[in-house]
Amino acid sequence: MNFDRFLQEAALLEGLAWRKYRRRSARRRVEHRLMELGLDGFDAYLELLRSDPKETSGLADLMRVTVSRFFREREQWRILADKVLPELIAENIGVDVIRAWSAGCCGGEEPYTLAIVWLESIAPFHPGSAIEILASDIDEASLERACAASYDMGSLREVPPDTLAHYLTREKGHWSLAGEVKGLVRLERRNVMSDPLPAGMDLVLCRYLAFTYYRGERLHAATVRLWETLRPGGILMVGKKERLPGGASAFFDPWSGCDGFYRRKG
Ligand SMILES: C[S@@+](CC[C@H](N)C(=O)[O-])C[C@H]1O[C@@H](n2cnc3c(N)ncnc32)[C@H](O)[C@@H]1O
Numbered sequence: 001m002n003f004d005r006f007l008q009e010a011a012l013l014e015g016l017a018w019r020k021y022r023r024r025s026a027r028r029r030v031e032h033r034l035m036e037l038g039l040d041g042f043d044a045y046l047e048l049l050r051s052d053p054k055e056t057s058g059l060a061d062l063m064r065v066t067v068s069r070f071f072r073e074r075e076q077w078r079i080l081a082d083k084v085l086p087e088l089i090a091e092n093i094g095v096d097v098i099r100a101w102s103a104g105c106c107g108g109e110e111p112y113t114l115a116i117v118w119l120e121s122i123a124p125f126h127p128g129s130a131i132e133i134l135a136s137d138i139d140e141a142s143l144e145r146a147c148a149a150s151y152d153m154g155s156l157r158e159v160p161p162d163t164l165a166h167y168l169t170r171e172k173g174h175w176s177l178a179g180e181v182k183g184l185v186r187l188e189r190r191n192v193m194s195d196p197l198p199a200g201m202d203l204v205l206c207r208y209l210a211f212t213y214y215r216g217e218r219l220h221a222a223t224v225r226l227w228e229t230l231r232p233g234g235i236l237m238v239g240k241k242e243r244l245p246g247g248a249s250a251f252f253d254p255w256s257g258c259d260g261f262y263r264r265k266g
Contacts, residue, residue: 003027006042007063010049014059015218022065029062063213066142068106070113070151071158072207073240077113079258081121084235088202089122089129091233096128098202101229102135103192104209108146108185109155111135112177114205115184116167134198136190146187149177193222197229204229204236207260211242219245227251230264237261 007018007026030045039045049056071077088098102111111133118131137143156164156175168175192209210222223244226236236252238244240260244252252262 001042001046003030003042006030006046010046010056010059011063012215013049013056015214015216016060016063017213017215018063019065019212022067026063033058033062064139065208065213066106066137066139068109068208069155069158070109070116071160072109072113073260074158076237076240076258076260077117079261080114080237081117083256083258084203084237084261085118085122086126088235089126092202096130098129098131099198099200100131100133100203101198101201101205102133103190103204103206103226105135105137105146105187106139106142107151107155108135108149108177108187109151110205110207111146111185112149112181115181116163118184119167119180120163131184133185134188135185136188136192138189138191140189143187143189146185149182150174151177192225193218197225199229200231201229202231202234204234206236207239208242211238211244220247223248223251227264232264232266234264235261236264 004018004020004023007030011018030042034041034045037045037048039048049059085098092098100114102114105111114133115131122129122131135146137146150171151168152174156168159168164175167178167181169178192206204226206222206226210219210226214222230236235255238260242260244262248262251265253265255261255263
C-alpha cells in the first residue's frame with residue numbers, strides 16, 4: 001500500500017482528512033513511528049491502528065500541519081477591518097471590549113495579524129474600544145514560535161510594506177514584532193476539541209483547522225464547540241477557501257455574502 005492511500009484510510013478512523021499538505025513531514029513522522037513500533041510497512045500499521053484506539057488517537061499529531069503566515073488571504077483581513085470589526089463594535093453597545101479567539105494560532109501569525117489590523121484600522125477611529133485576543137494551539141513548538149515572535153520573510157510576504165516597516169524590525173536576518181502588537185495577544189496551549197472553551201466570544205478565527213482537516217462526527221463536534229464559544233450573533237472566521245458543512249446551517253448563517261465569515265445563530 002502506498003503512503004497516501006495508507007494515510008487516507010488511517011485518517012478516516014479518527015475523523016480526519018489527509019490533504020497531502022506537508023507530505024514529506026507527515027511521511028517522516030509516520031516512518032519514524034513505524035520504526036518505534038518495529039513494523040515493516042503501512043499495511044501492518046493500518047492493521048494496528050484499526051485495533052488500537054490509543055494508537056489511532058496519535059494520528060492527529062503525525063498528520064499535523066503547522067504552517068501559517070501574516071495576512072494570509074489579505075482580502076479577508078480587509079473585510080474584517082472595514083466591515084466585521086466595526087459592526088461588532090456597533091453591536092456591543094455598553095461593552096468596550098471585543099473578545100476574540102484564534103483557535104489554532106500556529107506561530108502567532110494569525111492573532112498578531114488581527115492585533116495589527118486592530119491597531120491600524122480600528123483603534124484610531126474607536127478610541128473607546130479595546131480588543132482582547134486569546135491565541136491558542138495544541139502544538140508546543142508553534143506556541144514557542146509565537147512567544148518568540150521572530151519571523152522570516154516567508155511568513156511576512158503578504159504584509160503591506162508600510163505595515164511591515166511600522167510593526168516589525170529587522171534583526172539578524174529575522175523580523176521581530178513590536179511589543180505593542182504582542183501586548184494585545186495572550187498565548188495558551190489548548191486543544192480546541194477537548195479543553196474548556198472560553199465563553200462569550202465576539203469573534204472566533206478557526207482557519208485551516210477543523211474545516212479542512214476534520215470529517216464526520218469530529219467535524220460536527222468542532223462546529224458545535226465553535227458555536228458554544230461564540231456569543232449569539234458572534235462571528236466565525238474560517239479560511240476563504242473553507243466552507244462549513246451542510247449540517248452547520250443549524251448553528252451558523254453565512255455573513256453578508258463574504259466568503260469565510262459566518263454569524264452564530266441565536
Ligand atoms: C494549518 S495551521 C493554520 C494556522 C492558522 N489558523 C492559519 O490559518 O494560518 C493549523 C494549526 O492548528 C493547530 N491545531 C491542530 N489541531 C488542533 C487542535 N485540536 N487544537 C488546537 N490547535 C490545533 C496546528 O497545530 C496548527 O498550528
